[in-house]
Amino acid sequence: MTATKTIPPTQAYAHPDSKSAKLWECAQRVLPGGNSRTTVYMAPRPIYAAEGDGCWITDVDGDRRLDLLNNYTSLIHGHAQPAVTSAATQRLARGASFPLPTSEEIDLAALIVDRVPGIEHVRFTNSGSEAVMMAIKAARGFTGRPKIAKFEGRVPRLVRLGRGESQLGLWRLGPRRCADECRVCEGDAAVGARGGRRVAVQSDRARGGPDRT
Numbered sequence: 211m212t213a214t215k216t217i218p219p220t221q222a223y224a225h226p227d228s229k230s231a232k233l234w235e236c237a238q239r240v241l242p243g244g245n246s247r248t249t250v251y252m253a254p255r256p257i258y259a260a261e262g263d264g265c266w267i268t269d270v271d272g273d274r275r276l277d278l279l280n281n282y283t284s285l286i287h288g289h290a291q292p293a294v295t296s297a298a299t300q301r302l303a304r305g306a307s308f309p310l311p312t313s314e315e316i317d318l319a320a321l322i323v324d325r326v327p328g329i330e331h332v333r334f335t336n337s338g339s340e341a342v343m344m345a346i347k348a349a350r351g352f353t354g355r356p357k358i359a360k361f362e363g364r365v366p367r368l369v370r371l372g373r374g375e376s377q378l379g380l381w382r383l384g385p386r387r388c389a390d391e392c393r394v395c396e397g398d399a400a401v402g403a404r405g406g407r408r409v410a411v412q413s414d415r416a417r418g419g420p421d422r423t
Contacts, residue, residue: 262289
């Protein structure tokens with residue numbers, strides 16, 4: 211005899227009269243394409259989250275799902291982890307967003323530098339696109355070379371390679387113009403060609419994964 215376990219369906223969001231359907235209808239009136247994060251879309255509409263607890267997410271229609279993404283790995287402790295929630299609540303009570311630096315960013319940077327071999331300095335960014343942009347600008351300024359080898363089929367970052375240099379004072383390090391972009395495929399001989407002009411190889415392995423520059 212084989213033991214089986216019945217798993218309840220989690221398709222309530224797909225019903226035409228679901229809460230997700232109503233939210234999707236409202237979203238399309240105020241958000242281009244109905245959302246501001248294209249990775250969350252699925253047919254016939256996105257699943258709207260209501261709350262999370264540990265490794266579980268409950269959507270607005272009451273379905274509970276095992277979360278294997280953890281917000282694309284940014285929630286390494288899971289949803290609403292008590293210690294994280296407590297620390298965030300204490301910080302919110304004293305203010306959480308300032309046009310000034312804070313001691314917390316120094317503490318976090320020091321922790322990363324201490325724990326990860328090869329990291330000497332940390333620059334915090336708002337997105338992977340911004341991180342890649344700054345890494346490329348820094349590499350171009352350091353080497354004085356214009357070429358970027360970008361692999362086809364990898365995650366496209368919203369990067370204009372000639373912009374953003376004033377944020378880090380990178381205009382002092384290199385020419386203020388768009389870098390040349392050399393598109394190559396995995397194993398392409400072009401990766402090794404024109405080495406005298408190429409500054410770096412940029413490759414994002416998967417959507418939601420780490421940036422590799």
